[in-house]
Amino acid sequence: MNEFLFSDFPEVSTEDWKNQILKDLKGNPWDKVTWETEEGFKIEPFYRKEDTTDIPRVYKRNPGWNVTETITSESELNDLPKKGADAAILISHEEKGNPFGLKINSSTDLEKLAGLTGNLPLIVSLTTRTVSFVDSLKKLTSSHNTVLGDFDPYGIALLYGELGTEETNIGKSFSTLSGSKGFAGVGIHSYYLRDAGASIGQELAYSLSWGVDYLNRHIDVGVSIEDAASNIWFWMGIGSDYFTEIAKFRAMRILWTEILNAYKPGLGETVPALIVARTSSFQFTAYDPYVNMLRGTTAAMSAVMGGADFVSVLPFDSEYSAQQELGKRIARNSQLLLRYESFLDKVEDPAAGSYYLEVLTKKLAETAWAKFQTLETEGGFGEALKKGNIQKEIKSRADKKRDALATKKEILLGTNQYPLPSERHPELTKSLEETTKLNHFSTESTYARLAPIRLSYEFDKWRNITDAYVASGKKLPKIFLLTLGDLTMRKARAGFSSNFLGCLGYEIIDSLGFPSVKEGVARAKELGADIVVLCSSDEEYATYLSEFTSEMKTQLPNSWKLLAGYPKDLIKEAESLGIDDFIHMKRNIVEFMEKAQTKWIGK
Numbered sequence: 272m273n274e275f276l277f278s279d280f281p282e283v284s285t286e287d288w289k290n291q292i293l294k295d296l297k298g299n300p301w302d303k304v305t306w307e308t309e310e311g312f313k314i315e316p317f318y319r320k321e322d323t324t325d326i327p328r329v330y331k332r333n334p335g336w337n338v339t340e341t342i343t344s345e346s347e348l349n350d351l352p353k354k355g356a357d358a359a360i361l362i363s364h365e366e367k368g369n370p371f372g373l374k375i376n377s378s379t380d381l382e383k384l385a386g387l388t389g390n391l392p393l394i395v396s397l398t399t400r401t402v403s404f405v406d407s408l409k410k411l412t413s414s415h416n417t418v419l420g421d422f423d424p425y426g427i428a429l430l431y432g433e434l435g436t437e438e439t440n441i442g443k444s445f446s447t448l449s450g451s452k453g454f455a456g457v458g459i460h461s462y463y464l465r466d467a468g469a470s471i472g473q474e475l476a477y478s479l480s481w482g483v484d485y486l487n488r489h490i491d492v493g494v495s496i497e498d499a500a501s502n503i504w505f506w507m508g509i510g511s512d513y514f515t516e517i518a519k520f521r522a523m524r525i526l527w528t529e530i531l532n533a534y535k536p537g538l539g540e541t542v543p544a545l546i547v548a549r550t551s552s553f554q555f556t557a558y559d560p561y562v563n564m565l566r567g568t569t570a571a572m573s574a575v576m577g578g579a580d581f582v583s584v585l586p587f588d589s590e591y592s593a594q595q596e597l598g599k600r601i602a603r604n605s606q607l608l609l610r611y612e613s614f615l616d617k618v619e620d621p622a623a624g625s626y627y628l629e630v631l632t633k634k635l636a637e638t639a640w641a642k643f644q645t646l647e648t649e650g651g652f653g654e655a656l657k658k659g660n661i662q663k664e665i666k667s668r669a670d671k672k673r674d675a676l677a678t679k680k681e682i683l684l685g686t687n688q689y690p691l692p693s694e695r696h697p698e699l700t701k702s703l704e705e706t707t708k709l710n711h712f713s714t715e716s717t718y719a720r721l722a723p724i725r726l727s728y729e730f731d732k733w734r735n736i737t738d739a740y741v742a743s744g745k746k747l748p749k750i751f752l753l754t755l756g757d758l759t760m761r762k763a764r765a766g767f768s769s770n771f772l773g774c775l776g777y778e779i780i781d782s783l784g785f786p787s788v789k790e791g792v793a794r795a796k797e798l799g800a801d802i803v804v805l806c807s808s809d810e811e812y813a814t815y816l817s818e819f820t821s822e823m824k825t826q827l828p829n830s831w832k833l834l835a836g837y838p839k840d841l842i843k844e845a846e847s848l849g850i851d852d853f854i855h856m857k858r859n860i861v862e863f864m865e866k867a868q869t870k871w872i873g874k
Contacts, residue, residue: 285319285321288317288319289301292304292316292317304316308515308634308635309470309471309472309512309515310470310471310472310635310638310639311638312634312635312638314630314631314634317627318626318627318629318630319626320626322626322629322630323626323629323630323633325633326629326632326633327525327528327529329521329524329525329578329620329623330524330528330539330540330543331524331543331578331580331619331620332543332545332580333580334616334617334618334619335610335615335616335617336357336574336575336579336580336581336582336606336616337357337358337392337580337581337582338355338356338357338358338582338603338606338607338610339356339357339358339359339360339394339547339581339582339583340354340356340358340359340360340583340599340603341359341360341362341583342359342360342361342362342372342373343362343371343372343373344372344373345373345374345384345387347599348384348387348388349387351388351389351391352389352391354600354603355603355604355606355607356391356603357391357392358391358392358393358394358417358581359388359391359392359393359394360393360394360395360396360583361373361375361384361385361393361394361395361396362396363375363395363396363397363400364396364397364398365400372396375395375397375404378404378406378407381395381404381407381408381411382407382410382411385411385414385415388415390414390415390416391415392415392416392417392418392419392581393411393415393417393418393419394418394419394421394458394547394581395408395411395418395419395420395421396421397420397421398421398422398423398426398427398435399422399427399435399436401420401421401422401448401456402422402436402444402447402448402456404420405420405447405448405456408420408454408456409451409454411454412451412452412453412454415453416453417453417454418453418454419454419455419456419458419504419545419547420448420454420455420456420457420458421457421458421460421506422444422445422448422456422457422458423457423458423459423460424436424438424441425459425481425484425652425653425656426458426459426460426463428656428717428718429460429463429464429656429662429718429720429721430463430720430721430723431716431720432716432717432718432719432720433716433717433718434717434718441488442488442489442491442492443492445457445485445488445489445492445494445499445502446489446492446493446494448502449489449494449498449499449501449502450494450498450502455501455502455503455504455545456502457485457502457503457504458503458504458505458506458547459478459481459482459485459503459504459505459506460506461474461477461478461481461505461506461507461508462506462507462508462549462551463508463721463723464477464508464665464721465507465508465509465510465551465553466508466551466552466553466721466723466725467553467665467666467669467721467722467723467724468553468665468666468668468669468670468672468673468724468726469665469668469669470668471510471512471515471516471519471635472635472638472639472642473642473664473665473668474507474508474519475519475522475523475526475635475636475639476639476640476642476643476646477646477652477661478505478507478523479523479526479527479530479639479640479643480643480646480647480651480652480655481652482503482505482527482530483530483647483651483652484651484652484653485499485503486499486500486503486530486534489502489503496531496534496535496538497535497538497541497542500531500534500538500542501542503545504544504545504546504547505523505527505544505545505546505547506547506549507519507520507523507546507547507548507549507579508548508549508550508551508553509548509549509550509551509570509571509573509574509582510551510553510554510570511554511566511569511570513569513572513573514573514627514628514631515631515635516570516573516574516577517573517576517577517622517628517631517632518577518622518628518631518632518635519577519635520546520548520573520574520577520578520579521577521578521620521622521628521632522632522635522636522639523544523546523577524543524544524546524578525632525636526636526639526640526643527539527543527544528540528543528544545580546578546579546580546581547579547580547581547582547583548574548577548579548581548582548583549582549583549584549585550566550567550570550571550583550584550585551570552585552589552723552725553669553723553724553725553726554566554570554683554725554726555567555585555587555589555590555725556590556683556684556685556686556725556727556731557590557591557696557699557702557725557727557731558685558686558690558691558694558696558727558730558731558734559684559685559686559689559690559691559694560587560588560590560591560685561587562684562685563585563587563588563589564587564601564605567584567585567587567601567602567605568584568605568608570584571584571605571606571609572609572615575606575609575615575616575621576615576621576622577622578620582606584602584603584605584606585602586598586599586601586602587601587602590699590702590725591696591698591699591702656718657717657718659718659719662718662719662720662721663719665721666721666722669724669726672726673726673729673861674859676726676727676730677729677859677860677861677862678856678857678858678859678860679856679860683726683727683730686727686730686731686774687730687774687860688770689770689773690734690770690773690774690776691773692772692773692775692776692777692778692779693776694776695738695741695742695776696735696738697735697738697739697741697742699731699735699738700735700738700739703728703731703732703735706724706725706728707732709722709723709724710722710724729861730774730860730861730864733774733775733861733864733865733868734774734775734776734864736868736872737775737776737777737868737872738776740872741776747777747778748775748777748778748801748802748871748872749777749778749780749798749799749800749801749802750772750775750777750778750779750780750800750801750802750803750804751780751782751794751795751798751800751802751803751804752765752768752769752779752780752781752782752804752806752835753782753785753788753791753792753794753795753803753804753805753806753819754781754782754783754784754785754791754806754807755784755785755786755787755788755791755806755807755811755815756807756808756811756815757807757808757810757811758784760806760807760808760811761784761806761807761808764806764807764835764836765781765782765804765806765835767835767854767856768804768806768833768835768854769781771854771858771860771863772802772804772854774860774864775864775867775868777801777802777871780798780800782794788805788815788818788819788822789818789822792819792822792823792826792827793826795826795827795830796826796827800827800830801830801831801871802830802831802833802867802871803823803827803830803831803832803833804833804834804835804854805819805832805833805834805835806835807835809836809838809841812834812836812838812841812845813838813840813841816834816841816844816845816848816850817848819832820832820845820848820849820850823849824849831851831852831870832849832850832851833850833851833852833853833854834850834852834853834854835853835854835855836853836854836855837853837855837857837858852866
């Protein structure tokens with residue numbers, strides 16, 4: 272049987288497909304089914320084979336990926352292979368004399384801990400101390416096959432404001448770390464950018480420029496381009512934009528291949544990019560943390576299908592403790608499902624052949640390449656870092672994302688959409704205090720610093736005030752939804768108000784509806800409501816408004832009077848009658864939370 276399955280059917284042209292879609296749109300414009308990415312290019316509703324011409328091959332060192340466990344205490348090293356881990360990240364950091372993670376003060380410490388992992392590939396994160404351990408790290412390759420060190424002065428500068436070493440010594444350090452098979456000592460921590468709110472395109476373009484800067488520094492001190500390429504690896508972030516993240520990793524491989532080939536033809540195919548992928552903390556939430564299981568799983572799938580060599584998933588409850596065994600087990604198991612039930616390790620490039628993903632990869636690569644070229648013409652990554660341009664661009668993008676979250680243009684489940692008002696996390700206070708410090712670091716440093724603060728931070732900060740208040744034994748503020756009038760509108764606005772106000776964590780009391788404003792306010796008084804929300808239609812507000820404010824002043828003079836919706840023709844009248852606020856789609860939720868907490872609980 273050599274005949275194709277669909278050979279008896281007439282071929283459908285691209286124009287035919289488009290005409291059918293326009294017919295289904297029933298007069299709506301084509302733009303109705305296209306969307307614009309965060310990087311500024313448009314995505315069409317369908318693609319065909321002719322759209323995927325001239326897309327380069329994605330080169331990778333080895334098939335599959337390593338399920339990678341992050342280790343910060345010695346007890347976590349027990350039976351790693353049996354738990355399903357293929358590789359380990361050993362964290363041993365020191366900031367201003369304060370140690371964090373594993374105790375690695377000597378080569379003996381390192382060898383002992385490495386021995387506990389069996390012969391798993393290792394990523395040893397010693398940051399500024401990497402060079403002093405170079406001999407021990409290279410020695411480990413005899414038993415662990417692959418060993419990665421993470422010397423990265425620019426990464427240190429982004430986090431702490433200084434390079435962590437003299438700039439004149441960077442090239443010498445690169446030379447010391449290079450030249451050993453199975454060992455790469457220079458890690459480009461682009462996940463720092465994602466944790467601070469950078470877009471996918473920004474991470475991609477900056478990673479390329481970052482890598483070129485480091486390649487040139489190797490060459491400047493006499494390291495061969497082959498050894499330089501082998502000594503650099505990328506530690507990238509994974510966000511929640513599923514398809515674009517897949518395209519990002521594929522684009523990274525394609526573009527890095529192009530860059531290496533520019534130095535020496537064929538080198539990009541010989542030494543493909545080595546990529547460690549880590550889920551970004553920027554998208555992880557503190558409230559409704561179980562949703563992080565879904566975020567971590569889809570992120571892992573993006574990295575695997577995109578071609579990451581090592582994948583590390585943050586535990587869903589990592590915001591509360593680094594030692595949560597359940598969170599770590601779920602993080603591992605999510606990847607094991609992808610391997611043993613989806614067989615994604617059996618395919619060289621799982622995304623290849625998908626017209627949509629191929630086009631998305633191409634467009635993202637073109638956009639990132641253009642930005643990369645601009646960076647290079649302006650002096651490269653190091654120069655942009657010194658001027659603070661990269662930090663400013665990332666902060667600007669993060670601020671836009673926070674504004675979008677506060678106005679529900681961007682949705683984060685459990686935070687600004689479908690929050691659970693009864694959820695309590697008073698233990699989060701310490702973590703929030705630590706995060707707040709990141710917003711108030713000293714600006715007296717050589718390099719502007721990035722603030723790796725999760726997207727939901729402002730919501731968490733104001734919400735946690737309620738948790739601490741309840742934990743202290745005080746009475747929870749009550750919100751009463753006073754519904755009357757048109758059944759459809761009152762139910763819709765009560766549902767919206769419950770969702771909007773649920774972000775505060777107060778007690779919310781809904782109602783089935785009242786025949787009059789007076790009876791509704793009386794019921795609110797009986798229940799001891801601190802906030803009463805009038806829920807009805809815009810047309811009926813004109814009838815109810817005066818009576819509502821009058822009854823509230825009589826029966827509940829100290830309670831807030833809120834209106835669900837934003838009836839433009841009635842705003843001035845409502846404000847003059849004493850309406851305290853309006854709950855609607857364009858209202859900034861964070862600003863409202865601050866206002867409410869200041870009034871009812873106190874900061």
